[in-house]
Amino acid sequence: MLIAKLQCFFRGVGKSSKLLDKMSFGSFNKGYDSPFQWLTRDQKIVDQYIEDPKCGGVFSCSFWRGFFSGLIAINKVRNVKKISRDLPILFLSGDNDPVGDSGKGVIKAVGFYKNLGLKKVEYKLYKDARHEILNEINREEVYQDIANWIDKIITND
Known part of the structure; x- marks a missing residue:
């Protein structure tokens, strides 16, 4: 969360964060030939994903800040007790x-x-x-x- 906040501060909320992308997704494709095979065994779907210009982009600093904030919230005992x-x-x-x-x-x-x-x-x-x-x-x-x-x-x- 701290890194996401720092990225937002220094890069700007709307700017993409290759650092957070690599930290989050970097190891997911270990052992596979293409960068998105971790998604599914269906190669047709993987190929469609790769070909779609709206897929596979790097998320903004703002996205990561909100994402990590949400993860923290759903793991708080007081929230689950609700x-x-x-x-x-x-x-x-x-x-x-x-x-x-x-x-x-x-x-x-x-x-x-x-x-x-x-x-x-x-x-x-x-x-x-x-x-x-x-x-x-x-x-x-x-x-x-x-x-x-x-x-x-x-x-x-």
Whole structure:
């Protein structure tokens, strides 16, 4: 957060921050041939992402400042305690998603919420799936799991 604030101060809020981009995304593509293969195993989607001029840009200092501020807020105990204990929450992630530390971050988040008294927290990790599970090669499975979870919530509440 401090680096984001300093980047905003010295570079300007609307200026992009290659430093924060590298610090945040730099290691995600380790072991892959192209810079965005960490997103999905579906090479067609990766190619479309690379070809889209609106994708793959470097975020502004202001974005990073807000992003880190949001991460801090959602991890504060006092904020999580404001969530209804009976609110159904579903975490979905690929077990090869570097953003979620290959599933470890999701499991940690689920434990955090459950330890604070939330009763209906569930998760599913998709084998070998990467970051964009709705653009993965098993996307139909993900869609079906979401639909089934929603149906379960609607019929049980």
